[in-house]
Amino acid sequence: MPEVISARGEFRRGVRLVMPVLPGTAAWGLVSGVAMLKTGLTSEQAFAMTLLMYAGSAQLACLPLIAAAAPMFVTLLTAAIVNLRFVIYGLGLAPALRRESPRLRLLLGYLNADPAYILFTPRYDEDPTRPHARSLYLGLAVGNWVTWQASSSIGIALGARIPTTWGLELAGVLALIALAIPLITTLPTVAGCLAATVVALLGAEWPLRLGIIGAVVAGVAVAMIVETSMTDESRDGRAGGRR
Amino acid sequence: MSGMALWSIIIALSCVTLATRAGVLFLPPWLRLSPRLQRALRYAGPCVLVAIVVPDLLQHGGRVDLALDNIRLYAALVAVAVFLATRSAALMIVIGLLALTALRLIG
Numbered sequence: 001m002p003e004v005i006s007a008r009g010e011f012r013r014g015v016r017l018v019m020p021v022l023p024g025t026a027a028w029g030l031v032s033g034v035a036m037l038k039t040g041l042t043s044e045q046a047f048a049m050t051l052l053m054y055a056g057s058a059q060l061a062c063l064p065l066i067a068a069a070a071p072m073f074v075t076l077l078t079a080a081i082v083n084l085r086f087v088i089y090g091l092g093l094a095p096a097l098r099r100e101s102p103r104l105r106l107l108l109g110y111l112n113a114d115p116a117y118i119l120f121t122p123r124y125d126e127d128p129t130r131p132h133a134r135s136l137y138l139g140l141a142v143g144n145w146v147t148w149q150a151s152s153s154i155g156i157a158l159g160a161r162i163p164t165t166w167g168l169e170l171a172g173v174l175a176l177i178a179l180a181i182p183l184i185t186t187l188p189t190v191a192g193c194l195a196a197t198v199v200a201l202l203g204a205e206w207p208l209r210l211g212i213i214g215a216v217v218a219g220v221a222v223a224m225i226v227e228t229s230m231t232d233e234s235r236d237g238r239a240g241g242r243r
Numbered sequence: 244m245s246g247m248a249l250w251s252i253i254i255a256l257s258c259v260t261l262a263t264r265a266g267v268l269f270l271p272p273w274l275r276l277s278p279r280l281q282r283a284l285r286y287a288g289p290c291v292l293v294a295i296v297v298p299d300l301l302q303h304g305g306r307v308d309l310a311l312d313n314i315r316l317y318a319a320l321v322a323v324a325v326f327l328a329t330r331s332a333a334l335m336i337v338i339g340l341l342a343l344t345a346l347r348l349i350g
Contacts, residue, residue, distance in 0.1 A: 061295050088285065108265070212291065
């Protein structure tokens with residue numbers, strides 16, 4: 001008997017698939033909630049940020065800048081850079097979701113989060129003709145979204161009760177470190193991050209907190225140079241090897 | 244920062260985030276990013292994270308401060324060690340905050 005694939009069934013499959021990562025999402029949401037409050041946002045502002053922005057890493061990355069009263073365009077640019085991975089994710093999702101109505105595409109894009117993309121694309125690539133890809137994606141994305149909003153709300157409520165002198169906004173910085181370490185695996189990334197660190201430290205006194213932007217430009221440039229020299233070496237090593 | 248300024252930054256951040264996330268779904272199918280540009284985009288993520296985190300921890304009162312009274316730095320180092328050993332972000336954050344609290348109470 002052929003498998004009957006319904007939209008509802010695919011949505012449920014998505015929710016089941018995302019379950020194992022939800023404890024991680026919940027921990028992040030909790031930390032973000034506390035960190036937003038301890039940076040000086042009111043509960044209303046924190047709720048609005050988590051609901052409208054819905055981007056844990058970008059939210060946490062902006063908090064030290066907001067606390068330091070950095071100019072708005074630097075904060076916005078920083079958020080955009082932290083969110084750049086979503087451009088890559090979007091390229092992966094586009095073949096599956098591009099044909100939806102513009103309004104729905106806006107919603108599907110808003111709901112995109114690391115777990116949704118990471119769990120969706122291998123299943124979609126396995127069989128792009130399988131029906132109701134949108135429902136599978138929605139199951140993954142909505143499961144993650146509900147968990148995030150709930151845990152963030154708990155974090156905001158907790159944050160309002162914790163004295164600021166405890167310095168627990170450090171949790172947000174620690175969460176960013178936990179995000180960064182697994183990304184720093186290849187030699188170009190290590191070199192790029194070192195360059196970014198140096199420029200960020202040297203540029204800490206630059207006007208308008210431009211040190212951060214300079215750090216990213218320097219880091220990406222160094223990473224690309226190291227990467228290029230590595231591929232050149234491997235090409236010299238074995239003629240006609242990689243591009 | 245005033246309430247009004249915070250509200251406008253929250254709204255603007257939400258717009259930027261939506262644009263980076265949903266924007267690609269609105270590009271025409273024939274428009275593609277070159278592999279080189281895609282790799283550059285990947286490197287930007289870790290770079291901006293260290294550029295935020297490292298000065299935030301190393302600098303204390305406007306200058307690099309490695310003295311023990313910069314307790315956030317030492318709590319974070321403990322947390323990094325925990326993360327490298329266990330690969331658990333949750334455990335790292337809990338131990339890091341406990342270390343911070345212990346250092347604060349000692350100091």
